[in-house]
Amino acid sequence: MAAPSPNDSPPAPAGKSIPRYELITLGDELLLGLTANSHLAWIGAQLGRRGVLLGRNVTITDEAPAIAAQFRESWARADVVITTGGLGPTCDDRTREVVAEILGQELVFDPEIMRAIEERFAKFNRPCTPNNRRQAFKFSRGEVLPNPNGTAPGLWAEQDGKVLVMLPGPPNELQPMFTDQVLPRLAQLGLVSDQEGYLQLRTAGVGESMLETRFQPVFARYPGLGVAYCAHQWQVDCRISSPDGRHPRATLQQIAAECAALLGDDFVCFGQDNLAKVAADLLRNSGRTLAVAESCTGGLLANSFTDICGASKFFMGGIVSYSNDSKTLLLDCPECLLSQHGAVSAECAVAMASGVAERLSADYGLAITGYAGPAAGHCCDDSAVGTIYIGLHSPLGDWSKKLVCPGARHPVKLRAVTAAIDWLRREVARELRRAAAPLAN
Amino acid sequence: MAAPSPNDSPPAPAGKSIPRYELITLGDELLLGLTANSHLAWIGAQLGRRGVLLGRNVTITDEAPAIAAQFRESWARADVVITTGGLGPTCDDRTREVVAEILGQELVFDPEIMRAIEERFAKFNRPCTPNNRRQAFKFSRGEVLPNPNGTAPGLWAEQDGKVLVMLPGPPNELQPMFTDQVLPRLAQLGLVSDQEGYLQLRTAGVGESMLETRFQPVFARYPGLGVAYCAHQWQVDCRISSPDGRHPRATLQQIAAECAALLGDDFVCFGQDNLAKVAADLLRNSGRTLAVAESCTGGLLANSFTDICGASKFFMGGIVSYSNDSKTLLLDCPECLLSQHGAVSAECAVAMASGVAERLSADYGLAITGYAGPAAGHCCDDSAVGTIYIGLHSPLGDWSKKLVCPGARHPVKLRAVTAAIDWLRREVARELRRAAAPLAN
Numbered sequence: 001m002a003a004p005s006p007n008d009s010p011p012a013p014a015g016k017s018i019p020r021y022e023l024i025t026l027g028d029e030l031l032l033g034l035t036a037n038s039h040l041a042w043i044g045a046q047l048g049r050r051g052v053l054l055g056r057n058v059t060i061t062d063e064a065p066a067i068a069a070q071f072r073e074s075w076a077r078a079d080v081v082i083t084t085g086g087l088g089p090t091c092d093d094r095t096r097e098v099v100a101e102i103l104g105q106e107l108v109f110d111p112e113i114m115r116a117i118e119e120r121f122a123k124f125n126r127p128c129t130p131n132n133r134r135q136a137f138k139f140s141r142g143e144v145l146p147n148p149n150g151t152a153p154g155l156w157a158e159q160d161g162k163v164l165v166m167l168p169g170p171p172n173e174l175q176p177m178f179t180d181q182v183l184p185r186l187a188q189l190g191l192v193s194d195q196e197g198y199l200q201l202r203t204a205g206v207g208e209s210m211l212e213t214r215f216q217p218v219f220a221r222y223p224g225l226g227v228a229y230c231a232h233q234w235q236v237d238c239r240i241s242s243p244d245g246r247h248p249r250a251t252l253q254q255i256a257a258e259c260a261a262l263l264g265d266d267f268v269c270f271g272q273d274n275l276a277k278v279a280a281d282l283l284r285n286s287g288r289t290l291a292v293a294e295s296c297t298g299g300l301l302a303n304s305f306t307d308i309c310g311a312s313k314f315f316m317g318g319i320v321s322y323s324n325d326s327k328t329l330l331l332d333c334p335e336c337l338l339s340q341h342g343a344v345s346a347e348c349a350v351a352m353a354s355g356v357a358e359r360l361s362a363d364y365g366l367a368i369t370g371y372a373g374p375a376a377g378h379c380c381d382d383s384a385v386g387t388i389y390i391g392l393h394s395p396l397g398d399w400s401k402k403l404v405c406p407g408a409r410h411p412v413k414l415r416a417v418t419a420a421i422d423w424l425r426r427e428v429a430r431e432l433r434r435a436a437a438p439l440a441n
Numbered sequence: 442m443a444a445p446s447p448n449d450s451p452p453a454p455a456g457k458s459i460p461r462y463e464l465i466t467l468g469d470e471l472l473l474g475l476t477a478n479s480h481l482a483w484i485g486a487q488l489g490r491r492g493v494l495l496g497r498n499v500t501i502t503d504e505a506p507a508i509a510a511q512f513r514e515s516w517a518r519a520d521v522v523i524t525t526g527g528l529g530p531t532c533d534d535r536t537r538e539v540v541a542e543i544l545g546q547e548l549v550f551d552p553e554i555m556r557a558i559e560e561r562f563a564k565f566n567r568p569c570t571p572n573n574r575r576q577a578f579k580f581s582r583g584e585v586l587p588n589p590n591g592t593a594p595g596l597w598a599e600q601d602g603k604v605l606v607m608l609p610g611p612p613n614e615l616q617p618m619f620t621d622q623v624l625p626r627l628a629q630l631g632l633v634s635d636q637e638g639y640l641q642l643r644t645a646g647v648g649e650s651m652l653e654t655r656f657q658p659v660f661a662r663y664p665g666l667g668v669a670y671c672a673h674q675w676q677v678d679c680r681i682s683s684p685d686g687r688h689p690r691a692t693l694q695q696i697a698a699e700c701a702a703l704l705g706d707d708f709v710c711f712g713q714d715n716l717a718k719v720a721a722d723l724l725r726n727s728g729r730t731l732a733v734a735e736s737c738t739g740g741l742l743a744n745s746f747t748d749i750c751g752a753s754k755f756f757m758g759g760i761v762s763y764s765n766d767s768k769t770l771l772l773d774c775p776e777c778l779l780s781q782h783g784a785v786s787a788e789c790a791v792a793m794a795s796g797v798a799e800r801l802s803a804d805y806g807l808a809i810t811g812y813a814g815p816a817a818g819h820c821c822d823d824s825a826v827g828t829i830y831i832g833l834h835s836p837l838g839d840w841s842k843k844l845v846c847p848g849a850r851h852p853v854k855l856r857a858v859t860a861a862i863d864w865l866r867r868e869v870a871r872e873l874r875r876a877a878a879p880l881a882n
Contacts, residue, residue, distance in 0.1 A: 029671040033486025045474025089650040209530040213570040230470040298747020299740035306739020320759035
């Protein structure tokens with residue numbers, strides 16, 4: 001840590017008052033929609049799991065006056081200010097200079113940083129151009145957060161009873177730096193806690209207004225309860241919290257359990273697991289395996305399962321059958337079935353599901369066939385767009401389901417995959433219940 | 442349009458001064474990282490393509506005081522304020538009320554909206570609970586933006602020479618409303634133009650600092666040129682603009698063409714197409730077809746191509762071979778090859794690429810095999826994580842490439858897919874050049 005100077009004082013401990021966090025994400029490319037602002041979701045989740053609700057996220061342009069105005073405002077309001085981006089080697093990277101001036105900090109050249117940058121270029125056999133030198137400056141009263149995955153290091157400063165954290169823009173550089181360096185430092189200063197500030201229930205198959213109507217009688221018994229709903233893709237999340245602290249965590253857990261019991265299979269999980277993760281856990285718990293076949297969703301279904309760590313324990317593989325030929329060749333769909341019912345049909349969905357399960361010796365086969373349609377605003381129009389059939393082969397039998405979800409290509413794919421995985425989740429749960437109580441269900 | 446009242450005046454025409462846009466995205470779920478803020482990227486891109494650089498995006502909590510403070514500040518600074526979220530039926534949807542009070546607007550019940558909500562519930566055979574009535578209120582001096590895909594309508598108001606647009610949170614509801622209703626209204630008021638305010642070059646395979654070093658001599662000949670760089674996943678984008686208007690669009694195009702020529706195959710495209718779209722266009726131009734096989738990327742490679750509208754024209758299908766058995770069964774990888782070299786090997790990558798091309802009668806076969814590793818911070822550690830082999834079968838021959846990209850599961854998958862598609866892009870371009878000038882290359 002740098003030697004303390006007269007106007008440096010440690011941040012206020014997180015005693016009674018909750019520290020206020022603000023996140024400033026920099027870059028015209030974010031405002032032009034050329035890059036998604038993944039930092040908000042990622043940093044927000046990291047802080048949320050440590051009891052901190054990020055107070056605000058502001059995305060601004062790369063222009064020096066915009067950076068200066070926003071940084072001044074956020075620094076005045078917040079206890080912790082985190083910035084992302086604008087630390088790189090090129091002419092539009094101005095954050096370091098602008099912030100240093102506002103804080104009255106000098107930027108000093110650090111040969112240690114320069115050596116790390118040069119070593120990195122040498123390792124990848126690339127020449128280190130002179131503009132990289134810009135990244136080797138740090139605050140005179142501050143610290144360096146080394147960047148093991150890139151050239152621009154992060155910067156840390158404590159001043160005016162506040163903390164400033166500056167991180168580079170690329171997520172693969174920022175994320176390990178935040179987890180390994182920033183969070184431990186914030187914990188040491190008492191600025192994060194060790195548990196979430198809320199409890200979340202995830203649900204599927206119930207609309208937002210109906211969910212509130214069903215939960216309301218429970219919530220009414222607990223005055224002062226914080227309640228929030230969030231609808232997304234076939235699902236609604238409900239978060240409960242105790243903003244004034246009158247309901248301890250055990251009470252929140254009891255309320256959440258009561259709500260979950262009200263919903264039956266429409267309850268998905270507590271916390272943040274997605275439907276694929278919940279279905280995967282059920283499959284692993286029952287020792288069952290899965291294979292998938294898909295046409296219009298084109299790999300998105302398989303990808304949802306292979307995003308899960310340890311997927312090879314239950315996931316046997318997938319086939320993206322984008323033509324009739326591939327359905328016959330790879331999935332043994334009979335040609336006569338295809339010519340009689342067409343590739344977008346209940347019959348084909350079932351044949352694909354049982355075909356892929358048999359080919360890959362899986363217990364469950366899940367299949368999607370349909371018309372995903374054009375990308376938003378492009379290409380041809382088709383009245384059949386959004387017509388989807390889902391096929392499910394399971395130890396309890398074979399079924400199909402029809403889904404109509406008109407829209408642009410990507411949302412239709414996402415909706416179809418979500419519906420298919422939710423159906424699988426319910427069926428595996430049903431089989432597990434049957435196994436546990438063979439006569440009761 | 443509502444009858445004008447004394448303090449309503451039309452917004453200033455977008456003559457000399459550029460209108461300032463601010464976007465307020467509401468929702469604790471965004472700040473907690475439970476939902477990605479897709480509105481910034483989507484609305485930012487829509488405006489960017491119409492010559493508007495969004496001035497700022499602020500994400501705030503659902504609390505009434507936070508909404509009020511932010512709305513007041515943004516309304517004072519901007520010409521157009523767009524809000525998303527907080528218009529739904531539940532207790533945490535407070536935006537409508539808070540904004541109405543600040544603007545001195547009354548909220549009036551609109552039986553027309555209520556009827557549309559009731560019809561929507563009837564159509565889906567769901568009961569319409571009383572809390573839905575909250576969504577049927579509009580500003581007394583303002584208009585309703587109907588929502589064909591959900592219950593909460595949008596609101597539009599012109600006041601104090603400014604425009605307010607309030608939209609519901611779910612992207613599948615917001616996006617068509619923005620395209621079909623909001624943009625035409627903004628165009629009518631002269632608040633958007635009909636072309637982009639910048640030119641973008643996408644590049645692959647060159648680092649950010651090297652790219653600036655190579656472009657600098659060109660840019661130095663054009664004083665006042667606006668230049669910005671953005672690095673992401675194996676690629677760097679460079680945007681050029683003329684902030685003070687001294688360089689007409691034709692000059693920007695000439696500068697961009699000169700830069701592109703400097704780069705050879707490291708130049709990907711002008712504009713916003715991704716690598717898969719560029720590779721797909723090359724395949725379509727040459728009348729070639731593609732099939733893919735993947736293990737560790739688990740469907741993400743196939744999904745990148747099937748996200749492209751009209752993919753069935755060139756994409757024959759894909760196989761997610763998540764086990765050795767499936768590599769033998771579905772891709773004809775010889776068992777002896779797998780036992781001698783292992784599934785993560787150059788030999789296996791080539792066998793997968795040629796196997797899938799043959800199975801699906803495709804001209805090109807692209808394959809990925811490797812260790813994607815655990816999800817961030819979870820599961821086992823493995824020194825082999827991030828070791829990836831890419832196999833390519835093409836009319837010019839069969840090759841493999843090794844890639845080492847340590848990191849968390851999702852970034853490794855993304856990096857592997859990006860590298861594979863970039864390689865395919867270069868090879869198809871090479872074949873096209875050979876076909877055009879068989880003796881020259």
